[in-house]
Amino acid sequence: MKFSTKAVHAGVSPDKGYGAVMTPIYQTSTFAQQSPGVHQGYEYARTHNPTRTALQNCIAELENGQYGICFSSGMAAIDAVLKLLKPGDEVLCTQDLYGGTYRIFTKVYAAYGINFHFVNMMANGEWQKFINDKTKLIWIETPTNPLLHIIDIAHVCNFAKNKNIYVAIDNTFASPYLQRPLTLGADIVVHSATKYLGGHSDVVLGAVIVNAKEIAERLYFLQNACGAVPGPQDCFLVLRGIKTLHLRMKAHCENALKIAEWLSGHHRVKTIYYPGLTSHAGYETAQKQMHMPGGMLSFDLKEDTKEAAVKVLERFKIFTLAESLGGVESLCGHPATMTHASIPKEEREKIGLKDSLIRLSVGIEDADDLIEDLKQALDT
Ligand SMILES: *Cc1c(COP(=O)(O)O)cnc(C)c1O
Numbered sequence: 223m224k225f226s227t228k229a230v231h232a233g234v235s236p237d238k239g240y241g242a243v244m245t246p247i248y249q250t251s252t253f254a255q256q257s258p259g260v261h262q263g264y265e266y267a268r269t270h271n272p273t274r275t276a277l278q279n280c281i282a283e284l285e286n287g288q289y290g291i292c293f294s295s296g297m298a299a300i301d302a303v304l305k306l307l308k309p310g311d312e313v314l315c316t317q318d319l320y321g322g323t324y325r326i327f328t329k330v331y332a333a334y335g336i337n338f339h340f341v342n343m344m345a346n347g348e349w350q351k352f353i354n355d356k357t358k359l360i361w362i363e364t365p366t367n368p369l370l371h372i373i374d375i376a377h378v379c380n381f382a383k384n385k386n387i388y389v390a391i392d393n394t395f396a397s398p399y400l401q402r403p404l405t406l407g408a409d410i411v412v413h414s415a416t417k418y419l420g421g422h423s424d425v426v427l428g429a430v431i432v433n434a435k436e437i438a439e440r441l442y443f444l445q446n447a448c449g450a451v452p453g454p455q456d457c458f459l460v461l462r463g464i465k466t467l468h469l470r471m472k473a474h475c476e477n478a479l480k481i482a483e484w485l486s487g488h489h490r491v492k493t494i495y496y497p498g499l500t501s502h503a504g505y506e507t508a509q510k511q512m513h514m515p516g517g518m519l520s521f522d523l524k525e526d527t528k529e530a531a532v533k534v535l536e537r538f539k540i541f542t543l544a545e546s547l548g549g550v551e552s553l554c555g556h557p558a559t560m561t562h563a564s565i566p567k568e569e570r571e572k573i574g575l576k577d578s579l580i581r582l583s584v585g586i587e588d589a590d591d592l593i594e595d596l597k598q599a600l601d602t
Contacts (some may be wrong), residue, residue, distance in 0.1 A: 233280025289438035296414025298450035299428030309335030372504025379407030417548030474517025498512035
């Protein structure tokens with residue numbers, strides 16, 4: 223089945239009760255039993271909920287995975303994956319990670335004896351030398367946040383194969399429409415469904431998708447045992463958002479490419495970070511593993527100061543200055559003070575995250591209007 227058809231139909235079928243075409247919101251904490259232990263598959267809503275089941279099956283299918291496990295947020299999904307590890311285990315991860323991921327690694331799990339190595343996993347990186355027999359997890363974001371570096375997923379998975387190391391991909395920036403890491407050899411896919419999957423900036427939710435039964439069973443156990451489950455209303459909103467995922471992603475990507483090309487000619491712009499530009503170091507890999515280059519882009523200014531970036535950000539009229547990404551509306555942000563403020567300045571500089579960096583989550587408005595907005599904001 224093609225992706226567009228899956229986006230509309232995956233995981234859902236008319237409801238058994240009254241034939242509702244849209245999956246009902248099962249707003250209940252418990253389910254009646256005919257006799258002790260005799261029920262229709264649902265006992266208590268932390269353990270299972272039919273709205274959540276539909277979403278889990280839907281997301282699994284979109285990622286070409288066997289099992290989907292949903293959580294109350296992207297961070298709760300990441301937290302569950304980290305609970306697959308034991309003290310003494312080592313994790314190799316990409317450098318410019320989502321700020322919250324960096325925070326849970328360094329401020330939560332480091333204290334439980336898990337060691338994290340932040341390494342350059344791009345083609346020119348020497349990440350392989352950090353692998354030893356304690357390495358249990360390789361954690362990848364691609365495209366990375368906010369510098370849009372591209373990591374070759376199949377290449378890393380090939381290297382990790384038969385070494386008893388899980389490869390996990392945070393696929394939030396790409397969405398399964400653009401990139402399906404399980405098909406490229408990854409063991410675990412993580413999503414902040416808050417972003418493109420939900421797509422309308424109205425819900426916080428997370429998901430993990432896997433193929434291996436033993437990982438799935440452990441994650442379902444952790445979902446129930448630790449309890450960071452999403453509510454049925456939130457599951458419904460993500461199910462509803464996913465129905466237009468393919469249409470939205472196409473519009474996000476087309477607009478982002480137009481904007482990246484326009485910014486390339488602007489006298490105040492120093493570097494543009496967008497994997498759809500042939501000048502981008504990850505262009506070839508992006509062409510190979512992604513269907514389109516995505517809706518996120520960043521750029522820094524020739525005048526590399528926080529003040530210069532702040533002035534531009536304050537002038538936007540259509541782009542809203544806000545955290546988050548992946549909604550239908552265009553957002554802009556200043557990673558150094560917003561999404562990546564939890565990464566110390568020295569660390570930010572080491573990875574090339576400049577104080578004048580501006581990140582755009584390009585929405586699905588008309589590209590001409592968005593470019594007009596950028597023009598007036600930059601031409602101070
Ligand atoms: C937002 C985000 C997260 C965290 O997700 P929440 O739903 O906000 O908890 C994780 N990874 C990436 C890449 C994100 O953008």
